[in-house]
Amino acid sequence: MSLIRRRVSSSLPRLSKFAIRSFKSLKFPGESLDSSTSPVLTHGIHVFQCPDEVGIVAKLSDCIASRGGNILVADVFVPEKKNVFYSRSEFIFDPVKWPREQMDEDFFKLSKRFNAMKSVVRVPDEDPKYKIGVLVSKQDHCLVDLLHGWQDGKLPVDITCVISNHDRLPNTHVTRFLERHGIPYHHLHTSKENKREEEILELVQNTDFLVLARYMQVLSGNFLRAYGKDIINIHHGLLPSFKGGNPSKQAFEAGVKLIGATSHFVSEELDSGPIIEQMVERVSHKDNLRSFVRKSEEVEKQCLAKAIKSYCELRVLPYEVNKTVIF
Incomplete structure (x- = not known):
């Protein structure tokens, strides 16, 4: 299927130099250069999905x-013969001249005008960070990477809790980290007869989305429907290859030359949800199973962190039944 990809950055105001300057240094045309009167500009993001028609880009701009705002980056995707329009815009604005309530109202009017299926605006410096719950089993590498990314401010999330079906000793580096930062840790022993899903739901009811950081339990369709929000999973393999248990060993025994990781949304069908990242x-005949697994874990950590960051930056949009648009 051929695709039409509109690049609109040349036709919309784009201030690429601003990306390396503080927003505090930006001035609107005609305003005083006096720092005491210059506006403090804020960064906003807007994503839009609606039936395609002439004039959408012009109206968004x-x-x-x-409202005195200026577009930094605009990206548009229109699949051929699908009659659907996707866009993501980053812009700067003066929150005094364009209060958040007014911004929401303005984009809501656009949403109604174009019968949008999705219209989301986010102001990262003002809006609360996404609250996430992390589910993990025995392996720690993805969990530790997420915790360090959160601590360093590289992931724009607040971790509300960590839930595991494996207990961790009180004096491990993970439990010490969680205790030091006040992140609750819940050990829920699971079995084939009891996945403890009702208790998990209670613990994550106030989260915005969930992350499965190598959680080795299959969540039921009932759980997915009851939670009703997105769940991001990391699979240590390039789906759809090597599904199910121990894919690293499967790939190693198959003699692959490229290994990988797939971050995807969780769906009722195992390892088949829309792919995010x-x-x-590369591996070779020189790798043994131990080095093979070590390389795989490194890729998993990077892939999961990138998927979470992209999701929080509104770069991920649903496309057709089982695909995603990633800006």
Whole structure:
């Protein structure tokens, strides 16, 4: 299937130099250069999905410009013969001139005008961070990477809890980290007869989405429907290859030359949800199973972190039944 990809950055105001400057240094045309009167500009993101028609880009641009805002980056995707329009815009604005309530109202009017299926605006410096729950089993590498990314401010999330079906001793580096930062840790022993899903639901009811950081339990369709929000999983393999248990061993025995990881949304069918991110790493005959697994774990950590960051930056949009648009 051929695709039409509109690059609109040349026709919309784009201030690429601003990306390396503080927003505090930005001035609107005609305003004083006196730092005491210059506006403090804020960064916003807007994503839009609606039936395709003429004039959408112009209206989106005018909505932002009419309030004194300026577009930094705009990206549009229109699949051929699908009659659907996707866009993601990053812009700067003066929150005094364009209060958040007014911004929401303006984009809501656009949403109604174009019968949008999705219209989301986010102001990272003002909006609360996404609250996430992390589910993990015995392996720690993805969990530790997420915790360090959160601590360093590289992941724009607040971790509300960590839930595991394996207990961790009180004096391990993970439990010490969680205790030091006040992140609750819940050990829920599971069995084939009892996956403890009702208790998990109770613990994550106030989260915005969930992350399965090598959680080796299959969540039921009932759980997915009851939770009703997105769940991001990491699979140590390039789906759809090597599904199910021990895919690293499967790939090693198959003699592959490229290994990888796939981050995807969880669906009722095992390891078949829409893909968000994939990464690869080269291996060779010189690798034994231990080095093979070590390389695989490194790719998994990077792939999961990239998927979470992309999701929080509104770069991920649903496309057709089982695909995603990633800006």
